[in-house]
Amino acid sequence: MTKSATIEQSAPRKLLKLLVGDLTPEAVQDWENACLTYFMHKEIDNKDQVKMVAFSMLDSHLHTWYCMQ
Secondary structure (H helix, E strand, O other): OOOEOOEEOOOOOOOOEEOOOEOOHHHHHHHHHHHHHHHHHHOOOHHHHHHHHHHHEOOHHHHHHHHHO
16 A cells, blocks of 8 residues: 655745645645645735645656646
């Protein structure tokens, strides 16, 4: 059995990380909630939100997929 992806964040104003693992529905929901909290605390404009967290996805497959879009 493989490990589910997890989110690491030391405080709401600190950049979060999506750690390597299977992207379960729960992991994706946790990622979304952590991102929204981070954006709110840092007051990040909607247009800048994705680029602020995109490179926090530490899975090389996700990182490559994002860069190819």
